[in-house]
Amino acid sequence: MTGHRGAILGLHLGVIGALAALYFVLPAYHVSNLARVMVLSVFAMGYNIAFGYTGLLSLGHALFFASGLYATGSLVQLAGWSAGPGLLAGIAAGALVALAVGLLALRTTGVAFMIVTLMFAQAGYLLILYFGPLTRGDEGYVIDRAARAVAGLDLSDDRTRYFAALALFALALAACLALVRSPTGRVLVAMRENAERSRMLGYDPFRYRLIGLVASGLLAGASGAAYGLMFGYVGATFASIQYSILPLLWVLLGGAGTVLGPFLGTLVMFYLVDLSSSVTTAYLMVVGLALLALVLFARKGLLGSLRERALPWLP
């Protein structure tokens, strides 16, 4: 594994560098899109830690994204916090909610785990609607421009937003890379491959799955919190089941269990929907067909297939 350290480092730094350079090349429309893709791909990376590495197929990750979004959004917009502490609170909210859900849901596995996470996420979504007078439900609310400055950086400005998104993306990418190459990361993969054998070797499945889920929730929460501050909108749609399905789709497309896969999947899917919307309004059809095609013909996704065929060292 150590033999390819240079290639791995070069590849990931190269991606970050290329993204930084793209800002100066691309027109404004794509710059704004790319910032969105980078923030959302942090959500996908979080999902990938649970699904791709630890083997936990969750159908409730919208809950963690929305926890970050709503914690930051309500603290900043409704309680008058400044954006910096609000952002941190949002990240913590994602991790804490994941911890609470994990303590209960991880007592189940397989199909039951999917349904339990789905139900918790649905309960969270309904809670947001139930407190409609405060959260304004489906309609949502806008975070004031003045409240969106972190440490003097105005996140509503295009350039600041792009580089803030890139910084968050780079940080998340580095964290994922470090995690999956660490001993803990190896144990997470062992849980995915064969939980029973890992247990015999002395690793507690519950504990390691919980670690995986909390790390996953932390990244999802960070993505939600940053999304709220950068794009200034908080709404219940982000807690709906669709936002639990999307990260699954992105990760499957890019390649579950690859570090760069979630970003690639988010990017491709975003532009697939963007391009197809000029031809047809059937956005849902594109998502549905993509899911079917992936599960039927390319279970390993783009980078997973690439790793299998050509680049066995790809993390």
Next chain:
Amino acid sequence: MDFGPFLLLATMEGLVMAAVLALTAVGLSLVFGVMRVVNVAHGEFFMLGAVLAWFVTTSVPGPPALGFAAALVVCPLIVGGIAALADRAILKRLDYDPEATIVATIGLLYIFQQAALSLYGPDARPVQAPFDWRLQLPWFGYSGYKLAVVAAAILLLLGVRLLLVRSRIGLVMRATQYDRETATAFGIDVDRVYAGVFALGAALAAVAAVLIVPIQQAHYLMGGDPLLLSFIVVIIGGLGSLRGTVLAAVLIGLSDGIVSVFFSPTLAKILATLLVALVLVFRPQGLFGQRVA
């Protein structure tokens, strides 16, 4: 209105809901029981049934009862056919792997929703009830059609039970559920059983939708609630247990009706979803199911 009659009204509304829910959930439970497939697209089969009922009733001339009767027959057949096709083309190829089939049925969910949106449109459209006499109680009048829905659901559920327990088809289905390999060894065409069960499950959802559509309009997003509630019912009743499913449908339907009337529908749903999560965590065999040793 006094509390007593009000409670009676809430109970009757709850019963109608329980009847439709029981039909839908039995379809989901059957598919899970025999095939071990969690069908996330089940709510969309319900929606397709309702939307098709609108097409059928508007295209059949004559009295509304005639069109409605046609819808009752035609819609489940079409939806069942679509389901059988989906099973053959997709689920079978995935070898019924639990995670892959969930992802695939999520894909189907989006495809059906988009198809309904594109072909039927975003509006909610009403379907006329086949008859409209009212039952006049001392405190309020009540729609006779709603009572007919309850009766029809009970008849259909009895029919499903007879099919499962008394017929050869039911025997083959139970044999496949019990042990797929041995069933194959005894010459049962398991692929055909699976396609049939998937079609039957979808057809039950479609029948439920045709029954409800004169009360609740047909809309392309109407599949969400039945899906969620069916999940809740199937889990609380015990996965794969038909009797438990029906009991749980009555319990959830009634309590949902009553809590919705006296408190808020959203609160009722929050409580139900949390209940399901906790049941799955602490009592995975369901409230009425037997623990499998």
